[in-house]
Amino acid sequence: MKVTSVAIPLVVGVDGSESSLEAVDWAADEAERHDLPLLLVHAVTPDRGAADLIGVATERARRNAPSARLSGEVLRGDPATALLGKGRNAFALVLGCRGRGDLAGLLLGSVSLAVAARADCPVVVVRGRPAHRDLRFRSVVVGVEDGEGSGTAVEFALREAHVRRCRLIAVHAWTVPFGGLSEPPPPAGYGAQPLRRPPAQVLDDALRGSAERYVNASVSRHVVEGPARQALLEAASDADLLVVGARRRRGHLGLQLGLINHALLHHAPCPIAVVPQM
Structure with missing residues (x-):
């Protein structure tokens, strides 16, 4: 069943880099899957050549997803700020892992990291080899x-x-509390936590409400004793998409990605979606 009642678009950032065009490919398929309009956005200062760049990206998206409802928009100004603005009314923002202007040695582009850390909607950073982007x-x-x-x-x-x-493979990583029965403060982010509830119960509680709405979904529960980063990277090595949550900062705008999410954004072997807690 496709989502047909949602009119808000799936937004993909385009800057002409090969990484952003791979994001266009992924986003075009995603728009078709969800029956969503796809909006290709390019932000520049100045705007010379922007229309041509959007045109190339549009043709690429049309080849991959002929039935997708496509549109393009050129925005003036800082790319991260422009994309964050579009993300206030978007199904998700889709970005490449490296931009045209980023240094070759960077594992994740500066715009992608800034948007993932501050967006109001889910942000998908398209990473990995073709096998991890093609639902294999x-x-x-x-x-x-x-x-x-x-x-x-x-x-x-x-x-x-x-x-x-x-x-769906749901992964919960946990660690035994330091000092036996004593319990240190929980670390930032959503990583491996000191044991509170039985790990299997953590997964059951997290899945209960949502799984009832998707009764036909095949769900596997994986409980791992050890670091969350390692557990998720290993699970994602044979996945088409890795999904992680991000908490809102207390008293501040934006998200608290935490060290684990930062590491996953830089090293995930497949596309990764960072989903803000609502």
């Missing part, structure tokens, strides 16, 4: 933390697994 593995992985920070991410991941007709 038939699986979506979602990281689940002990707490309430994963609810929106689990909902997003279940919906993706549903429209792709593939399995």
Whole structure:
């Protein structure tokens, strides 16, 4: 079943780099899967050549997804700020892992990182080899933390697994509390947590509400004792999409990505979606 009641677009940032064109390919397929309009956005200062760049990206998207509803827009100003503005009314923002202006040695482009850290909507950074971008593995992985920070991410991941007709792998990593029965403050982010509830219960609680809305989804529960970064990277090695949650900062705008999400954005072997907690 496609999502047909949502009129807001899927937005993809385009800067002419090969990485951004790979993001266009991924976003075109995603727009078709969800029956969403696809908006290609290019932000520049000045705007010379922008129309041609959008035209190239549009033709590429049309080849991959002939039935997608396509439009393009050129915005003046800082790319990260422009994309964040579009993200206030978007199904998701889709970005390449490296931009045209980023240094070759960077693992993640500066614009992509800035947008992932501050967007109001889910942000997908398209990473990995073609095998990880072309639905060859038939699986979506979602990281689940002990707490309430994963609810929106689990909902997003279940919906993706549903429209792709593939399995969802829910991963919860945990560690034994230091000092036996003592419990240190929880670390920032959604990574491996000191043991509070039984790990299996953490997964059951996180999946219960959303799984009832996607009763036909195939869900596997993986409990891993050890670092969350390692557990999620290993699970994502055979996945088409990795989904993680991001908490809102207390008293501040934007998100708290945490060290684990930063590492995953830089090293994930497949496209990664960062989903803000609602």
